[in-house]
Amino acid sequence: MPAPTADEVFADRNIVLIGGGSGIGLATARRVIAGGGSVVLGGRSADRLADAAHALGPRAGWHRVDTTDQLSVDEFFGGTDTVHGLFTTAADYVTGPMSELTVAQAASAFDSKFWGQYRVVKSALPKLAPDAAVVLMSGAAGARPAAMAPAYSAANAAIEGLARGLAVELAPITVNAIAPGTVDGHLWNQRDPAVREAAFAAYRAASAVGRLATEDDIAHTVAYLLTSRVTTGSTVFPDGGYAFH
Numbered sequence: 001m002p003a004p005t006a007d008e009v010f011a012d013r014n015i016v017l018i019g020g021g022s023g024i025g026l027a028t029a030r031r032v033i034a035g036g037g038s039v040v041l042g043g044r045s046a047d048r049l050a051d052a053a054h055a056l057g058p059r060a061g062w063h064r065v066d067t068t069d070q071l072s073v074d075e076f077f078g079g080t081d082t083v084h085g086l087f088t089t090a091a092d093y094v095t096g097p098m099s100e101l102t103v104a105q106a107a108s109a110f111d112s113k114f115w116g117q118y119r120v121v122k123s124a125l126p127k128l129a130p131d132a133a134v135v136l137m138s139g140a141a142g143a144r145p146a147a148m149a150p151a152y153s154a155a156n157a158a159i160e161g162l163a164r165g166l167a168v169e170l171a172p173i174t175v176n177a178i179a180p181g182t183v184d185g186h187l188w189n190q191r192d193p194a195v196r197e198a199a200f201a202a203y204r205a206a207s208a209v210g211r212l213a214t215e216d217d218i219a220h221t222v223a224y225l226l227t228s229r230v231t232t233g234s235t236v237f238p239d240g241g242y243a244f245h
């Protein structure tokens, strides 16, 4: 059978992108739509989701969901069709040094980013196709700890362990993690410009390739993991070589 072309690689595939109303999730949605697939976007803000789905066109749907709330996640998947791909960028956490954060603040990276993704995959299980692909969002800080954010680094390392564990439990469904470094996009654009530019300059210097990734660079890696039938249990670093450099 000939390999699918770029504009049909997602044909007849339904991809759920929780957090897909903005940033990396939205960039991934654009690639899925361009590849002939359909998307269901999830997030807390109905306005953000409706605007994103409208821009993506008729093969994009959306539903509100809060990944910190198990009932909300269960309700989300109760209303979805068969899921061929699942990627969750939804997360809302505080980072900082152990000496400054309360334990509750430090735990927010686990509560939101680790357990949020755990809840999503667990609720999605009855809807996952036998050839589905799950991509978990980690971050390069799991391998190369960010300055003054030890609990956030640990949460990312835990997510990568979860990907390996689920790759065994859910096979032949594939489960992988991606670990981007600093991305020039929506998340950082909301931050103070001086802080952002200092962080961007430091990242360029620390990476091997001397540049930041765009959201579409990350979406390119996610699209690969959503379509590979043999890569599973891996963590992929679309980080410009930051983690090892």
Ligand SMILES: NC(=O)c1ccc[n+]([C@@H]2O[C@H](COP(=O)([O-])OP(=O)(O)OC[C@H]3O[C@@H](n4cnc5c(N)ncnc54)[C@H](OP(=O)(O)O)[C@@H]3O)[C@@H](O)[C@H]2O)c1
Residues within 6 Å of the ligand: 018, 019, 020, 021, 022, 023, 024, 025, 042, 043, 044, 045, 046, 048, 065, 066, 067, 068, 089, 090, 091, 092, 112, 113, 116, 137, 138, 139, 140, 179, 180, 181, 182, 183, 184, 185, 186, 187, 188
């Ligand atoms: N951007 C980077 O530089 C970078 C680097 C490494 C890793 N990451 C990881 O990427 C993820 C963030 O993705 P992004 O960069 O694309 O940021 P983003 O544009 O802020 O996207 C996050 C999305 O998640 C939604 N969301 C947040 N909390 C949610 C919740 N509890 N339930 C449901 N939806 C929720 C937000 O929409 P609502 O507010 O409307 O819910 C938003 O659309 C995080 O896990 C972060 O650790 C990012």
